[in-house]
Amino acid sequence: MRLADALGDAELALTILRGFWNEHSGYNKYEYLWTAPYSALRTLPGFKAHMIETGLADYWRQTGEWGDVCRPAGADDFECG
Numbered sequence: 868m869r870l871a872d873a874l875g876d877a878e879l880a881l882t883i884l885r886g887f888w889n890e891h892s893g894y895n896k897y898e899y900l901w902t903a904p905y906s907a908l909r910t911l912p913g914f915k916a917h918m919i920e921t922g923l924a925d926y927w928r929q930t931g932e933w934g935d936v937c938r939p940a941g942a943d944d945f946e947c948g
Contacts, residue, residue, distance in 0.1 A: 869903055877907035881914055888917070901936060909936060909947040918947065 868887065872880035880903055888896055900923075908914055918924045918937065924945060927933050937947040 868899060868908075872903040872905050872908050875905075875907070877905070877911055878913075880908045881911055881917070884908070885913075885917060888921070914947060915945070918945075 868880045868883040871877075871883060884899055884903075887899055900918075903909070915924075924937075927937065927945065928939070933939065933945075937945055940946045
């Protein structure tokens with residue numbers, strides 16, 4: 868994933884990330900959401916969809932703790948970069 872992202876193939880990086888996410892359990896898989904070296908991965912619509920599917924978007928809205936990468940964009944939306 869990191870190599871694909873570093874080489875500018877954010878779509879491939881996202882595909883690898885989603886596969887890894889579905890095949891592994893435990894908290895360490897959350898690390899892979901944020902360790903891609905370039906932000907292009909996190910700006911893809913598919914990354915946003917993944918954040919919704921994992922429940923992280925709901926968590927961020929409920930707690931107000933958006934971290935450094937994603938932030939609210941209006942009342943019902945968010946963006947990552």
